[in-house]
Amino acid sequence: MRGFTLTFLGLLCGAAPTARGQVLVGLDVGGMWTSDLAQDVIVNAISVAPALAPTIAVAVGTPISDVYSVGIRVRWAHSDVTRHELDADFTVLPLTVWTGTVTLERTLTNWGTVEGAVGAIKYAPGSDDRSATLFQDDAPLAATVGLGARARRPISPRWTLGAYLAYDVHQFVTQALRAGGAVGARTVHRVSGGISVYWSAR
């Protein structure tokens, strides 16, 4: 464990800034927490949210100046949506969430960067049997904005290892919720974190 910690800290503290013209292809693997998609009171207080989800993202980016890089990222996350009621959880249906973003990354130090992201989130309920759920009429597509921080360190001329922590926010509502009389949309917060691997194309 101590060896792993030292290796990880070493990775975080030794990354070099990328060179202009370089193309980086990245892979993120981690976990994602999502806040409630819906809250309601029917006899009891009810909340509905995706469970902690494994997430994988693929990104392509390139520097546009000494400190800025632009890129695109596609993220996949999958878990069950659960209903929490009276201190118990009930599975509603499996849910995949796709996120596509354009990112602008700024190098802060020789090992750390921050990034902003704008894009879209697509909900993809994974069950054919979703007629008794808030996804019965549609699978929402929503705009999202986010912030993130990354630490990375080259481990070879072409390979870089790192870690990331990201936050994004979007508005969530479905036709079924609107048809039921819900007014407005719920702000959904997501936090994800994990490790990254980058490969430099030149």
Add this chain to the structure above:
Amino acid sequence: MTRRWLLPLTLATAMAIAACESPDTPVRLTPYQFRLAGTDTVFHWPDSSLPVRFWVEPAGALPQYVDRGLRMWERQFLYGEFRGLRVSDSAAADVLVFMEGDPPPQAPLTGDPPLLVCEGVTLVPARQADPSGGTRFAGRLEVDVWWYAGFAASDVANCLARVTAHELGHALGIFAHSADPNDLMFLRPDAPAPSLRDRSTIQVLYHTPADILPWIPMPGSPAVAATTPIR
């Protein structure tokens, strides 16, 4: 302030604006009574029983009416509280649906004014003690529907679709009737689909603690349980 903070501040501002909206919860009406008259019994299918399995006698379009009714009731929920499934093995079913008498004439459903040219009944089994200490139905729920000859096939089809959906409401646990003729669960149903009050009632029912469990095969269970009919 340096330009290096411009991007994070811009995005943080955008996110703060996005986070300002807060939604209202769905609209619901005051539910009508759903408890079994005289017993105050509350029943709904627990999550552990989902999907509830319905066996349907293959008589005319009765299986299609049941499918249609199940989908209509499922759509009244938002949080996965109920799912129904039609099965081909009656021994594996939780609910049995029969057509009494001859198979009905088949015709497409229409929007014609409703005529009560058919009827139905849901048989709620007696209760028995459960080894867990609770109370459990002593048999399967049963739905029977029948129709009257001498009417247009479309009127019979419309009626059977409507009454089957009404009886399925009983099979889901609404063991009483609405006093509003605009509700599907009115005693003589004219409404073609669940109303907002039906929706509110079934949602409240499924979040009210049940005091009776569904039937499961147990040693000593009677082959045929006494029943309470609900029309």
